[in-house]
Amino acid sequence: MPVTDVTHDVDSLTLTITAQFAAPVERIWEVYADPRQLEKVWGPPSHPATVVEHDLRPGGQMKYFMTSPEGDKYAGYWKITAVDAPRSFTFADGFADADLNPNPDMPVSTNVYTFSENDGGTRAVYHSTYESAEGLQQVLDMGVVEGASSAINQIDDLVASTPAG
Amino acid sequence: MTIVDEERADALFHALADRTRRDILRRVLAGEHSVSALAASYDMSFAAVQKHVAVLERASLLTKRRHGREQLASGEVSAVRSVASLLGELEQVWRARIARIDELITTDVPDQED
Numbered sequence: 001m002p003v004t005d006v007t008h009d010v011d012s013l014t015l016t017i018t019a020q021f022a023a024p025v026e027r028i029w030e031v032y033a034d035p036r037q038l039e040k041v042w043g044p045p046s047h048p049a050t051v052v053e054h055d056l057r058p059g060g061q062m063k064y065f066m067t068s069p070e071g072d073k074y075a076g077y078w079k080i081t082a083v084d085a086p087r088s089f090t091f092a093d094g095f096a097d098a099d100l101n102p103n104p105d106m107p108v109s110t111n112v113y114t115f116s117e118n119d120g121g122t123r124a125v126y127h128s129t130y131e132s133a134e135g136l137q138q139v140l141d142m143g144v145v146e147g148a149s150s151a152i153n154q155i156d157d158l159v160a161s162t163p164a165g
Numbered sequence: 166m167t168i169v170d171e172e173r174a175d176a177l178f179h180a181l182a183d184r185t186r187r188d189i190l191r192r193v194l195a196g197e198h199s200v201s202a203l204a205a206s207y208d209m210s211f212a213a214v215q216k217h218v219a220v221l222e223r224a225s226l227l228t229k230r231r232h233g234r235e236q237l238a239s240g241e242v243s244a245v246r247s248v249a250s251l252l253g254e255l256e257q258v259w260r261a262r263i264a265r266i267d268e269l270i271t272t273d274v275p276d277q278e279d
Binding site for chain 2 (some may be wrong): 003018031
């Protein structure tokens with residue numbers, strides 16, 4: 001398993017995941033720098049992503065939508081704030097409307113991806129912070145976007161955590 | 166599961182099985198909305214939207230309060246989920262992405278000649 005470490009910080013609403021990939025830093029960078037590769041990894045197989053705009057430079061944007069098996073489209077964007085190719089980039093990740101314009105009513109997370117050479121491969125650190133628990137919740141409640149499994153888990157949790165009667 | 170749990174699960178699945186209701190739920194999770202503002206967002210009658218809101222309310226996914234002549238609806242899922250479980254779910258999303266990256270880079274046909 002490439003994931004080597006996971007840290008949840010409940011107070012700062014931050015998730016940090018560290019992964020080890022058996023490829024050079026430049027190869028991992030390419031996954032993000034090449035829209036055709038990025039769309040292969042961003043959405044789950046059930047909701048493939050289509051990247052329609054991609055400018056991995058400070059001030060640039062990445063705009064995409066995912067398509068559900070029913071044909072519904074869910075759009076999102078990245079607003080890139082810092083880039084140090086091929087080692088790191090920082091961006092805001094949010095939702096967009098049907099015309100791919102950022103939706104200011106939806107939560108935005110701040111993300112820092114860092115890649116460094118480690119043990120003949122690459123250590124990737126994904127750091128993602130939400131402003132509020134409600135925001136994080138909303139993202140997950142878009143469970144449809146990420147495929148059915150998390151939505152189903154949510155429903156099980158809901159049922160299990162509701163006092164009977 | 167007890168019978169009460171099963172009934173609750175029925176109500177939940179029924180509530181979430183409709184595209185308009187899921188859309189309403191997304192809106193009210195983002196913030197409180199008046200039922201009339203919700204109704205204006207859909208190409209259906211006020212009464213039809215009100216019915217959808219009532220189904221969500223019965224499933225405890227949404228609560229309503231009165232403000233003057235308006236009924237205000239807000240999403241309720243937060244009441245039953247902890248931040249820790251939210252981060253856990255987010256972790257699953259990330260793990261899936263990392264697995265896809267790993268798959269992508271290992272399916273590269275490497276040029277072993279350099």
